[in-house]
Amino acid sequence: MEKYILNHKKEMLGLIEQLVNIDSGSNYKKGIDAVAEILLKPFKEMGFKITMQKNKQYGNNIVIQYDEHISTDILLVAHMDTVFPVGTVRDRPFEIKGNRAYGPGIIDMKSSLITLLYAVKALYHHNNDAYKNITIILNGDEEIGSPTSRKLIEEISTTKKYALIMEPARKDGSIVSARRGGGKYILSVKGKAAHSGVSPEEGKSAIEELAHKIIKLQQLNNAQKGISINVGVIEGGDAVNVVPSEAKGMVDVRITSRDQAKYVRKRIEEICSKPDIKGTHITLKGGINRLPLELNQANKKLLHVIQDVADAIGIELKAVHTGGGSDASFPANLGVATVDGLGPVGGGLHNEDEYLEIDSLTERCFLLAETISKLSE
Structure with missing residues (x-):
C-alpha cells in the first residue's frame, strides 16, 4: 500500500489545492457543500453508499459506508468546515514553499480529508476488505461545536468498537490521546x-x-x-x-x-x-x-495498537494531551475506544501561517491505511 500512496502524492496535493481554494467557513454552506462534492465522487467510484443529512444553514453532513446494511467496527470522523470567512482564499490561496504547503484550512483539516480518501483508496486498490469495515462521517459544523452533526456522530458511534478522528497531528508529529x-x-x-x-x-x-x-x-x-x-x-x-x-x-x-x-x-x-x-x-x-477525551483503558489499548502499527512501518509515534476540543469527545464518552490527531503533520492552526508538512502526507496516509487493516483483522 505504501507504494500506491507514494505514487499518488502529486495527485493528493492537487486535490488538497482544490479543497483549500474553496472558502468553507462554518457559516458558508455553499463552500462546504462544494468541498463535499469533490470528495464524494471517488468514494462513489469505489462503490461506497452515500447518505446525506441536509442542513439549511450549515453544510450537509455525510455518511459514507460500503454497504449500509452491514455492521462496521470502525468510525472515521473528519470535518469539512474551517474558521475562515468568505474571501480568505482570494487573499491567500494555496501555495507551496519548500517542504510546506500553505493556505486557509490546509491542516485543519483539508489535508486530513485527502489523507482519509487515499488511505481508503489504497485498501481498495490492494483488495484489502478492511475498507468495507469502516463508516465515515464528514461533517460541516465542527468548528462551531457540531450543533447539527453531534447527534449523528453519537447515533452511529453506538455500534462501533473504534473511532479514529482525523484532526491533524501536532506539529511535532504526535497524535492526540486526550483532549479537554x-x-x-x-x-x-x-x-x-x-x-x-x-x-x-x-x-x-x-x-x-x-x-x-x-x-x-x-x-x-x-x-x-x-x-x-x-x-x-x-x-x-x-x-x-x-x-x-x-x-x-x-x-x-x-x-x-x-x-x-x-x-x-x-x-x-x-x-x-x-x-x-x-x-x-x-x-x-x-x-x-x-466532554473531555480522557485516556481511559479502552483508549489506551487503541493507542497501543496504532503505535505498534507505526513501529512496524518505521514511524516513531508519540501521543499528547491537548487543550482544544474536537468531535472525539462524542464517541469516547459513549464508551467507544477513540484516538484523535490521525491526520498529517502541520501547524499554525486557525492562523495566517497555517501549513502542512508535505512529507507527512503520504506517511500518515500509510499509517491510517495500515491501522484500519490491523483493526479489521
Missing part, C-alpha cells in the same frame, strides 16, 4: 438607563452587574485541576454619559475530566442565578457541549 472538554455561555444583563449627570441614582448599571459576574466567574479558574474559565468578549452601553441598560459577556469554558462538567455547570448557574446590583436581570444561555 468545554463549552460556551452567553451572559446577558438588563438594567435601567439614566443620565449619568442628571439622575444617575435612577439607573441600574448592567455593566456594573456584569463586572461582578466576571470577577466571580474568573475565580473558578484552577490551572492545577485543568479548569479554565475565560470571559473573552464583553459588550455594553450606548453612550459615556448614560448608565448602561444592557451588557453581555461571552464565556469560554474548558475542563479536563468528565466529573468537572457537573461542578462547573452548577457553579456558573449559581453565580448567575441572582444579581449583585438590585434591579438588574440576568439571562444565561449555553453550556458545556463537549
Whole structure:
C-alpha cells in the first residue's frame, strides 16, 4: 500500500489545492457543500453508499459506508468546515514553499480529508476488505461545536468498537490521546438607563452587574485541576454619559475530566442565578457541549495498537494531551475506544501561517491505511 500512496502524492496535493481554494467557513454552506462534492465522487467510484443529512444553514453532513446494511467496527470522523470567512482564499490561496504547503484550512483539516480518501483508496486498490469495515462521517459544523452533526456522530458511534478522528497531528508529529472538554455561555444583563449627570441614582448599571459576574466567574479558574474559565468578549452601553441598560459577556469554558462538567455547570448557574446590583436581570444561555477525551483503558489499548502499527512501518509515534476540543469527545464518552490527531503533520492552526508538512502526507496516509487493516483483522 505504501507504494500506491507514494505514487499518488502529486495527485493528493492537487486535490488538497482544490479543497483549500474553496472558502468553507462554518457559516458558508455553499463552500462546504462544494468541498463535499469533490470528495464524494471517488468514494462513489469505489462503490461506497452515500447518505446525506441536509442542513439549511450549515453544510450537509455525510455518511459514507460500503454497504449500509452491514455492521462496521470502525468510525472515521473528519470535518469539512474551517474558521475562515468568505474571501480568505482570494487573499491567500494555496501555495507551496519548500517542504510546506500553505493556505486557509490546509491542516485543519483539508489535508486530513485527502489523507482519509487515499488511505481508503489504497485498501481498495490492494483488495484489502478492511475498507468495507469502516463508516465515515464528514461533517460541516465542527468548528462551531457540531450543533447539527453531534447527534449523528453519537447515533452511529453506538455500534462501533473504534473511532479514529482525523484532526491533524501536532506539529511535532504526535497524535492526540486526550483532549479537554468545554463549552460556551452567553451572559446577558438588563438594567435601567439614566443620565449619568442628571439622575444617575435612577439607573441600574448592567455593566456594573456584569463586572461582578466576571470577577466571580474568573475565580473558578484552577490551572492545577485543568479548569479554565475565560470571559473573552464583553459588550455594553450606548453612550459615556448614560448608565448602561444592557451588557453581555461571552464565556469560554474548558475542563479536563468528565466529573468537572457537573461542578462547573452548577457553579456558573449559581453565580448567575441572582444579581449583585438590585434591579438588574440576568439571562444565561449555553453550556458545556463537549466532554473531555480522557485516556481511559479502552483508549489506551487503541493507542497501543496504532503505535505498534507505526513501529512496524518505521514511524516513531508519540501521543499528547491537548487543550482544544474536537468531535472525539462524542464517541469516547459513549464508551467507544477513540484516538484523535490521525491526520498529517502541520501547524499554525486557525492562523495566517497555517501549513502542512508535505512529507507527512503520504506517511500518515500509510499509517491510517495500515491501522484500519490491523483493526479489521
